[in-house]
Amino acid sequence: MIHFIVATIKEARPLIDFYKLKKNNNSCEFQIFQNNNISLTVSKIGKVSSALSVSHTFFELGKKKNQIWINFGLAGIKNMDIGKLFLVNKIIDFDSSKLFFPHIISNFKLDHKSCVTYSKPNEELNNLLSDMESSGFFESSSKFSSKELIHSLKIISDNESNKIDFNNDEQIYKLIEKELKNIDQFKNEVVKIWEEYYEENQKLEKIIKSLTEKLKPTFYQKHELSKLIKLYYSKYQKFDHNILDYSKDAKYNIKLILEKISL
């Protein structure tokens, strides 16, 4: 699943419409909108809120590890045109000086820039993106996912000579709307990575979970079982439950799988 974390409903609205997301009425603390593959959580402004909203989303939506997390929002910068979309390649937490480095690959066609996360609005813009969420978002989602699947996207809302009217919902909507295609393309590139490295794993985790519940293996056996199932899967591209005898214990079934993969 792809989780978007967006600070305000104004910034979220174009994405909600684009992906046709529906409000999840079970979530009280944070507003969550979702469809089958995508969720969007409105985190509220600030890095702490952003971090909390990531945790909330993780626990609310099934505690699945290694999902895609994208922070999206508006940001200021001194010398770039309003409306330009950037991928963040380095996050600097202004208060703690902590640094985070998202994984950038050449398939990501967006321009990238470093971003400083402030705990108060930064009036003195410089040559780096200024926001109030990225560091909290990145640190929190790092607990639940691999770095390669965690990214921040920013659209320039103010520069040294201009700024948008943050009370004008329509202006914000139009600014973001123009970049929705690029945001979607970027998301698709990350999805490709996920599909290549994690999709199969997710299926396997499900199989392993169901076998562990049934066979009640010891800690060591669970480890062996999970490796063997991965191996079986890579050999046959599926897992056939009929090869097992659930009336017998884990040790016996480990032997059965070993025979099937002829080790």
Next chain:
Amino acid sequence: MKFNVIYIEEKIKDYPNTKEILARINYKKIIYCENYNQVFNPKNQNFRIQKAEPSIILAKKEQNFLLNAPEKFTIGYSKNFYFSHMLNCVYDCKYCFLQGMFNSAHYVIFVNYLDFFNAIKSQVSRSKKTICFFSGYDCDSLALEKITNFLSFFLIKFQKIKNGILEVRTKSTKIDIFKQIKPMNNIVIAFSLNPKHIVKKFEDKTPSLTQRIKAIVELQKLGWNIGLRFDPLIIDNSNNFIIYDFFKFIFDKIETRRIHSVTLGKFRMPKQFFEKFSSLRPNEYFFINKENEKFKNIGIYENQLRKFIDKKKIFRN
């Protein structure tokens, strides 16, 4: 080689070697960090994803330039150290322990080469015995030479080290650097070798066995000392006869007299790395576990080796 992103530690951005290395790289963007660990060490990284498109990280090694080699790890000298001017490797051997050891697949290059040399100089000055220094423990010493220029810097310096031996361990056949300088007695260019089908099956992106042997022959003609490293010797269901043929294939082509040393060892990976390795590469985990058990009779292969080379030159690791 093209790189999308180069990470550089802020403190070394003006080092001449940093600039020289940068001039040799084709890259799109530089991102500065304070310490390479900020990029390299976070736990939540996927080695396999990064291996598909690694970045270079230019950094400064601050301490522990030389590490004591394990006791059994020797090519005939009583004191042994290893060091790495780089972390990670351009090749992608399926059995490589680096993927169990590191969280990231980015190539870290420590640009302060002179500090490595000074550590060696100071070590040999305190010893009457010859000390052996193994380069390329956490990388392949030669494969990225075009970018690092490490050996062009280091070999010339090492000429002055009288009681030191430098082993340059590699699978690379990019031997230009050794053609440019006079052969040195205290250098051993050590090639890691495995049977052809193992190279094909397990040593992704590496030069073929034939190419490696061609490089060995060329280097021997130039007068360089060569080491042969069957370490790890990976065996699959090939029988002893195939291993014998493999040795014969090599020794038929090279000049045995100019072989400095041969090492023979089985696949080994510290336990703490094995867990990660097993989840990254479940297939290889089982294969290697199973084959390793067969390898209790390593003596058979040593006996076969003795048919080709003086037993004094063979070391079991």
